[in-house]
Amino acid sequence: MATYSHSKICCFEQCPLKYKFQYIDKIKTEIEQTVEAFLGSMVHEALEKLYTDLKFQKITSLNELLDFYNDLWQKNWNDAIVIVKKGYDQENYRKMGEKFITDYYNHYYPFNQGKVLGLETTEFVDLNDEYKFHVRIDRLDEAKEGIYEIHDYKTGRYLPDQAKIDEDRQLALYSLWVLKTFGDVKKVKLVWHYLAFDKELVSERTNDQLMKLRKETIQRIKKIEAAKEFPPNVSRLCDWCQFRPICPQFKHLYNIEDMEAEEYLKDDGVKLVNKYAELHEKIKDLSDELEKVRERLIEFAKNEEVDIVYGSDVKASIDSYESFSFPSKNQRKEFNETVKQLGLWNELATVDTYELAKKIKNKELHEELIKILEKFIEKKKTDLIRISRSMNNNNNC
Ligand code: SF4
Structure with missing residues (x-):
């Protein structure tokens, strides 16, 4: 049975080439981690400690928790961690983490909002007979009898709106595991803690929505498994991609950067x-x-x-000649009809090969149709050069 996680599916959606590097070729890179990911994992560990201590009937003081966090930070920080944002250093990020923990602590003290059932779970839920989904819940609570809450801590600087939260796939799929595991579930609440904003966002799903999501996720996985091409998808997220040094979009820049x-x-x-x-x-x-x-x-x-x-x-x-202009392609309905009525269609109309090529390329035609057409198609690769301004000029020059 193949296992998929939220991050694995997201990786393909973000950039198929990154997915190939990471999950198919399993390439190890020198860039170990970005500072954002490091900050996230340090804060997660601190909050895990807070709730683990609670299980032992110990309420860790804020100072103790911050000491734990800072100690963890010092022990784990290494030079391979990348800071992408210019103008900020390790200390800025460490302090951000301190603020997230402090705000959270003061907001939820004495942490009696629910009974903690699980921390940083490593469970799996079957999507069907072929695929299972990795369930990594930051914290699972039972708020009241039968009312379960899946808590997720976010340390990013982006605060989504309610509509985005109501569409989120990750926690919704985790709730499939909660429903399957506990026999007394009346409700599953999905709770996100956006720590940078000290804000809690909540959403719920109906059974129909969950079934639909399960189906859609299986389809997405099948699409990933059927992929034969893995094109790069350049976006602002490339700044945080560990494969930049080997990605064809940035490799040359890396080669010349330190010259x-x-x-x-x-x-x-x-x-x-x-x-x-x-x-x-x-x-x-x-x-x-x-x-x-x-x-x-x-x-x-x-x-x-x-x-x-x-x-x-x-x-x-210098010659002058008369030229004719006909209605544009999108406004030709009446014109085409007239040509057909005049019996001139078969003689004059031609296949729009540009549109046909586009449909084949975008896989908008059924494979069987493409196979039939293939004997007429000659495939050749065209190399294109586009010139644009680059922000990455070598500073030495
Ligand atoms: S740098 Fe960008 S385009 Fe290249 S693999 Fe990473 S995410 Fe994809």
Whole structure:
């Protein structure tokens, strides 16, 4: 039975290439962790300690808890942890964690909102006969008899709205495990603690919603398993991706990043892209200039009432011809009907191969149809170069 977790499915949704690196090729990277992930795990451990102590009838004082957190931070911090955001250091993040814990502590003291049934669970729930889902609940409480609460701590700087929370997949799937495990469940509440905002968000799911979600998750997993291509999906999340040094979108940047100015300017890639951009710019300037001269030449011929304008050893012939313009593709319904009524359709209409190629590429056509069409299709790879401004210039230069 294959096991999937929330983070595994999210990884594919975020970037199929990252998924391939992480879960198929299982590549280990030098970048161990980002500071955000480190902060999250330190705060989670501190809150786990708070509730573990409670089970032993001990209410840890805030100072004790902060000492525990700071001690954990010092022992586990290492230089491989990456700080992406410019202008902030380890100390800023450590203090953020302190604030999250302090606010949480003061908000929920004396922590008697419910009976703690589980902390950082490592359970699994069957989605069907093929797949099981990893259930890692930060804290499972029973608030009143039969009223279960799945608590999740968030340490990010993003506060979602209620609509997003009501669509969340992770805790909703965890509630399938709660429903299956406990016989007296009357209600399962999903509770998120957005620690940076000292805010609690709550949602619930009906049985129908859960069944639908289970089905959708199975379909998503099947889609992941059927994937043959794993294209990169560049987004702002790339800044936190541990595979940047080997990702084709950023690998060259990593190769040149630490070069001295002289070495950097000798790099073939740097030289070629600089030259390409320079020529590209020149061609653009020249074609703008060409268009202006063309307009002036036509005007000259008109004013002088001549068809040919003679230069030193060249001449330019100026011809005028009539061109026809028909309704655009989206407004052709009536026009197409008229062509059909006139009996001209078979003679004049052609297959829109651009649209057809798009449908094949986006897998909008059934595989059987594509197979039938395949004998007419010649596949070739076209290389494209797009020039855009890069924010990652080598500082040395
Ligand atoms: S850096 Fe971005 S595009 Fe590359 S693998 Fe990571 S998430 Fe995907």
